[in-house]
Amino acid sequence: MSAALTQPAAFWKAAREGRFVLPACGGCGRVRAFPVVRCHVCRSTDQNWVEGPREGRLYSWTTTWRVLHPRFSAVPFRVGLVELDVEGQDAVLFVSAMPAEPADDELAVGQRVVLEFTGLPDGRRAPVFAPVFVMAADGGRTCT
Numbered sequence: 517m518s519a520a521l522t523q524p525a526a527f528w529k530a531a532r533e534g535r536f537v538l539p540a541c542g543g544c545g546r547v548r549a550f551p552v553v554r555c556h557v558c559r560s561t562d563q564n565w566v567e568g569p570r571e572g573r574l575y576s577w578t579t580t581w582r583v584l585h586p587r588f589s590a591v592p593f594r595v596g597l598v599e600l601d602v603e604g605q606d607a608v609l610f611v612s613a614m615p616a617e618p619a620d621d622e623l624a625v626g627q628r629v630v631l632e633f634t635g636l637p638d639g640r641r642a643p644v645f646a647p648v649f650v651m652a653a654d655g656g657r658t659c660t
């Protein structure tokens with residue numbers, strides 16, 4: 517049985533320590549954003565936790581302004597799909613909570629994002645990816 521599947525607490529333990537870990541195939545080394553029963557590349561069922569990248573690009577996002585469920589009553593909140601910078605691989609897409617600021621019209625598909633950690637109401641720390649900006653000549657900011 518896969519270690520990634522039997523030890524999901526390892527993800528949260530690493531986050532508590534300020535580390536971002538992802539499951540990787542023990543057969544071919546392919547990194548994934550979530551555990552799988554069997555690698556679709558080499559068919560191995562062996563998985564391990566490895567250090568994940570701390571940067572990526574914003575692939576897409578959505579911002580919710582209405583309370584749709586009591587458990588998610590702090591609005592607005594934003595969820596992004598981040599294409600992680602995994603060397604030698606493409607399309608490692610990680611669903612990430614994101615800061616609700618800045619406004620949607622300041623974000624852009626392809627924008628650089630960096631890993632941060634935020635506290636959750638239950639005391640855990642969770643990885644989030646936040647947009648990166650640079651200061652423009654006119655004093656404003658622009659995405660990278």
Ligand SMILES: [Zn+2]
Nearest residue numbers: 541544555558
């Ligand atoms: Zn594999």
